[in-house]
Amino acid sequence: MVASANAVGILKSKALCRVPFLIEIDLNTMRTRKSIRLLVAGVVWPAETFLARLIQALRDAGLDVTVGYVSHTGQPKPLSPDVRWLRLPAWEGIYVLRLLRLVLMTTVAALIAPADLARFLRCVRRFGRMRDRLHNVHRWLPFAGGRWDVIYFPWINSAVTNWPLFDGPALVIVSCRGQQINIQPRVKENSQHVVALRAAFARAAAVHCVSEAMLKEAEGLGLPREKAVVIRPAVDAGVFCPLESQPKRGGEFIVVTTGRLVWLKGMEYALSAIRMLRDRGVSVRFEIIGDGPERQRVIYTIHDLGLHDCVRLHGHLRPEEVLHRLQQADAFLLSSFSEGISNAVLEAMACGLPVVSTNCGGMREAVTDGVEGFVVPLRNPVAMADSLFRLALEPDLHQQMGRAARARILREFTLQRQIKDWLALLDAVLSGRSKCRFVDHSRPVSEVPEVCLR
Numbered sequence: 291m292v293a294s295a296n297a298v299g300i301l302k303s304k305a306l307c308r309v310p311f312l313i314e315i316d317l318n319t320m321r322t323r324k325s326i327r328l329l330v331a332g333v334v335w336p337a338e339t340f341l342a343r344l345i346q347a348l349r350d351a352g353l354d355v356t357v358g359y360v361s362h363t364g365q366p367k368p369l370s371p372d373v374r375w376l377r378l379p380a381w382e383g384i385y386v387l388r389l390l391r392l393v394l395m396t397t398v399a400a401l402i403a404p405a406d407l408a409r410f411l412r413c414v415r416r417f418g419r420m421r422d423r424l425h426n427v428h429r430w431l432p433f434a435g436g437r438w439d440v441i442y443f444p445w446i447n448s449a450v451t452n453w454p455l456f457d458g459p460a461l462v463i464v465s466c467r468g469q470q471i472n473i474q475p476r477v478k479e480n481s482q483h484v485v486a487l488r489a490a491f492a493r494a495a496a497v498h499c500v501s502e503a504m505l506k507e508a509e510g511l512g513l514p515r516e517k518a519v520v521i522r523p524a525v526d527a528g529v530f531c532p533l534e535s536q537p538k539r540g541g542e543f544i545v546v547t548t549g550r551l552v553w554l555k556g557m558e559y560a561l562s563a564i565r566m567l568r569d570r571g572v573s574v575r576f577e578i579i580g581d582g583p584e585r586q587r588v589i590y591t592i593h594d595l596g597l598h599d600c601v602r603l604h605g606h607l608r609p610e611e612v613l614h615r616l617q618q619a620d621a622f623l624l625s626s627f628s629e630g631i632s633n634a635v636l637e638a639m640a641c642g643l644p645v646v647s648t649n650c651g652g653m654r655e656a657v658t659d660g661v662e663g664f665v666v667p668l669r670n671p672v673a674m675a676d677s678l679f680r681l682a683l684e685p686d687l688h689q690q691m692g693r694a695a696r697a698r699i700l701r702e703f704t705l706q707r708q709i710k711d712w713l714a715l716l717d718a719v720l721s722g723r724s725k726c727r728f729v730d731h732s733r734p735v736s737e738v739p740e741v742c743l744r
Contacts, residue, residue, distance in 0.1 A: 351713060356375070413453060498521055542575055545577070564576045574678075632647070646678055
């Protein structure tokens, strides 16, 4: 694959060079970028910090970005005046009002985009039950009349519920991240989820994986390697940075963790490690930032282990409050069973915190054991406590690992690097190098198994 003869700047991204098609673009001939119309679809707003920053950065790079969002809090706060918003109304509320909204949306679609409406109606015939037909056509109608060059689904589960978009003129990119790839397919009740994933892999122009570990998981589910692109997460190191001088805290060792309170975060093992640390005489405070369905279980465990006086359960905090907590902490603890690469860990590392992380997903691609922190086995609170104990008692090691963590972020996980990789991917897809080789248009949506349409 050869770049243009007059190319004067060639970008060869490490992440993208791992796959058979090299991404080579002329950075001085990107004048068409402003005409690239990108839809980021299936976003629940407010979005995760990493996704909001990616959307904003792509817009700042010159793309015409539209966000297709679901929100239960009304109109989202704009990222910038130039980002467009496409509201995807939820199928909820009084049933009669839902039907009236559906009639109105159908009428508008018939007037402005009859071909899109016809495509949606052909696809919805695959559903046997009328309520499934109504629900799905209601889900798809907001996209009628939209004209985008690329549709990007940050969550692959959103892609498999919006199959008609794969048959439109836009090319589709999907992301593989987290439990949708390395947890849900292993649950027996979700066995048909694999069928949906394989169909998405077959029809996407390119598949983004957040880590090499995630790519290997997806390959086992049927993802062709030649279609995969590894672009790792990133953090804004200008925002997430250490304080110039740490305040004196009277010897208290502060450990912090952030994330949803769900079972796969392994919070009970983290709390057990904190109990062991206290039993060894360490004056420790554990800050838990986040909320979720496991909150009651976490509260019970805190009291059951006698940690109510040293564990603070903050719930959901604003981004600036999360930053403040990270800057005040001494170490970050990740006790998860499953991750792609934890964005929370990257933010902590950018703030100069050494990390104790379980060996899950792609975490070894961000943390080298004994360099930026410690990587410990899953479900092993003793190993967690041992690592935290060393950080608490060895200030030189603590400072050395904190500096190494910050340095690695600046070297490998900057937002600038991530955006270059994404722009390279978009250029490759739109130039036809992905479209010609990867997209399987031989199976229209009407032939996709019904399980993939639900």
